Amino acid sequence: MELAGKIAVVTGGAHGIGRAIAEALIAEHADVVILDLNSDAVSKTADQIGAHGAACDVTHHSAIQQAINDITHDLGHIDIWISNAGVISADPDHVASASDQIWQRAWDIHVMSHVWAARALLPDMISRGSGYFVNTASAAGLLLQIGDAPYSATKAAAISFAQSLAITHGDDGILSSVICPQYVASSMLGYDVDDIIPDHPGLLTPADVARAVIDGMKEQQFLILPHPIVGEYAKLRASDPEKWIKGMQKLRRRILSQTDGIDPKTMHLLV
Template sequence: MKLHDSVGIVTGAGGGIGAALCRRFVENGARVVATDLNADRLEDEVSRIAEDHPGSIVALAGDCSSVEHIRASIALAESTFDAPVDLYAANAGVGLGDGLDATPADWQTSIDVNLMAHVRAAELLVPGWLERGSGHFLSTASAAGLLTQIGSATYSTTKHAAVAFAEWLSVTYGARGIGVSCLCPMGVNTAMLNSGAESVSDTARQGARAVTEAGLVLDPIDVADIVVQSLATDEFLILPHPDVLEFFRRKASDYDRWLRGMRRYQETLS
């Protein structure tokens, strides 16, 4: 994936990894539509980037899981930059609910944002990419999508699904000019992780500890640097935390042993 002169859309760009991706993409010559549900945070982030790179980034607040918003983001990118969308970074994510106490609304929102937002964007973009013979879909999943997130059933389940959908996209369209990458970080210094650590919920705090005590907590900009490097070589699985690959290998080699180990780890966090 060549970022220079490309046009991209980044969801969840009001902070964290999304804002960092926007900055690094623009610094590498891309033009970007940044979207987020939180209009104020989005405008703040985009204004800061635009100060350094005027004309390279615009904001459009809205729900990343809405087909209408995705259509509007694509239309804004094409009209603003007079070029088709080359890169879609489905980065927005949510972690809702406490285990089996998660409500039906928690589950539906998690499914919509963490999975269906990816599906709906691909439905709109892939046909055009196939005609052009190029395009790249970047899915921000999580190490929880390869392993399991202690605490949040909604997050772990939907992130597994996000990984599976990215794999399917690559298998189905990878030989037809469409690139797919799946970003699976562990601990990143974001509002989501920090809110879990400070939550009144024992389950949420336990989930945050499971992440922070498993390895390094990276800054979002460091994750964005790794993404840029990986896009340049068209890597599918992007792992900012190398330990995740070893954990994944252990899981695959002996599932029962891995599950026992995860249960023991969970007990140490109680």
């Protein structure tokens, strides 16, 4: 897809992967709008990178609809919607021990925000015969994130919804991609933009992910894998599910033997 001149919206765009994707799109001469929960962070980032910006809580349907209304009023239409906002947690005890509130928040951010955006944007995109939905999912949606059941389950659902978009509306000229990175040195894992990133083979920077995203969008790839090894893991899981489960159980035991508990924020240092 040619990105120059396209109007692109990036949720969770004030920092981390979202900011890096926004910067990469701007470098491709797209007109970018970043949305994020924190209005101060949105304004600061928008000024720094040369984007439009607005505060938006993607857990609310009405907030997404209002943002879309405002953007289309100001810019005419939206070509690309990148649902990048995300949240992680940690299972406090057993796999179902996270509260309903944590589960609902993960569901709203990782799944319903994509549904609400598509519901608002598809009629216009279909009428124009063009549109692109990009979803920052996760390797956890293909494989699993040990210790965070809400994250894993909702990211898997997000990938499934993106497939539905691609299959149902491909003939309408609508494109759909999912980004499934593994570990990324962003605030989600406790890294600050000024931190020195540890030399770890499985840890990418947000800029690394953004480069993979731009390349994938240009090639109109459905599955964008910044960590190519994730594709190999997915093949192993599909070819022998029983062996995969046993291997993940073994990995969980090994992690627990090295730590007092499982923390998704530090697991990348142990696997």
